[in-house]
């Protein structure tokens with residue numbers, strides 16, 4: 001009976017954390033600035049939030065969390081999961097309209113408000129018409145002797161809801177289940193050794209699913225989570241030296257920037273024993289620069305879209321860089337985790353490469369209430385009787401089954417690891433006054449600044465004034481990483497011989513040429 005209960009509990013994320021709390025109550029679970037919190041402290045704070053949530057008796061499975069990275073925020077996320085609910089992270093750095101969009105889509109009735117400014121929360125909620133309850137965790141006291149077990153959930157119950165950039169101008173919701181996440185956690189723990197002595201970095205925003213790896217891999221192994229308070233390159237390198245993480249996780253862009261700032265001195269970061277990268281192509285050049293700074297560390301390239309839960313494949317780079325498997329200078333994304341499978345959708349059967357399609361316990365069954373997107377991105381394979389998700393990533397495979405990322409088949413790009421569909425920006429711009437058409441290009445040609453350029457067709461008298469207005473319009477609706485760095489007003493949008501927008505000609509005629 002007891003074994004059944006333990007087994008059921010470990011099928012949920014909160015249950016896996018609860019087991020760490022039971023085994024290591026006095027070990028550090030979280031370090032924020034100079035403050036350290038033990039597993040027991042974390043659990044107690046989380047349990048008080050759980051109780052406040054359950055008291056509200058809200059039937060909606062989602063609870064929004066609006067907080068900067070603070071103790072409240074981390075305890076809040078755990079508290080939501082312990083209540084058998086799923087969390088929807090809002091981002092205090094997003095424009096209010098974007099946060100409002102997410103609240104409305106998920107029909108949120110309970111918001112957990114942390115240490116972000118009241119003003120930001122007010123801006124989001126002033127246009128929200130549904131009834132809403134706000135929990136301020138500081139006001140929820142816990143009874144010292146409260147014994148609270150995480151609620152038993154089914155593997156299909158959602159754990160978190162995230163929104164990714166979409167082509168239509170509206171982000172797509174992805175509800176990831178407890179089963180999806182525990183599959184990932186079990187897979188990654190099986191491949192790599194983590195222990196209570198480990199200290200995990202927490203570099204990602206909570207609206208980015210890679211943060212789930214940091215938080216719950218650490219807490220399901222009794223390790224400590226280290227939260228940097230500044231993400232600049234200099235602060236990051238100071239943070240590593242002071243906090244001595246053992247497990248590093250970031251997008252490659254972070255390391256590229258540290259390299260450019262000359263912070264990757266030989267042997268600079270001796271505490272790190274495992275380095276994970278994910279979110280965008282890992283260039284061999286970047287991996288080599290990092291290896292110099294952490295020669296004692298294993299380096300692992302993880303790959304995966306939000307729809308396949310954090311990461312679904314991995315490639316561990318051999319110590320000798322001459323043996324690294326690469327294609328076009330990009331490190332292999334390796335092989336899928338056990339239990340998951342892929343097929344390549346090829347334009348011609350003789351092609352070496354194709355669109356990577358994924359299936360298995362880590363892959364979500366569809367988008368959140370979005371049948372149109374489901375039809376576009378998911379399909380049923382009658383032969384194998386499984387659902388596949390079409391990633392949009394073009395890959396090829398070698399004879400050993402190692403996969404190599406070659407690029408995208410659509411207008412999606414990665415900007416510092418953030419997924420951005422250029423069509424979403426174009427759609428927003430075209431809703432602005434006087435813009436009849438826009439084409440957005442991500443200029444990656446320059447080794448230095450990689451910027452978004454918006455080519456604008458429309459009737460404008462004063463280009464400077466129009467540029468300011470467009471910039472302001474974007475800032476009101478789009479996250480910072482989606483705001484064009486340049487607006488260029490054009491007289492025509494050139495087409496190529498297939499009748500498609502000729503982006504190269506746009507760049508040639510209006511950007512490089514003038």
Ligand code: AMP
Pocket residue numbers: 164209277278279280281282301302303304305306307333391393405408414417418419
């Ligand atoms: P996201 O849903 O934000 O995690 O973004 C998923 C997308 O990021 C994937 O479909 C890929 O295009 C890209 N991506 C993630 N990891 C890698 C990687 N290791 N190498 C190349 N691209 C990656």
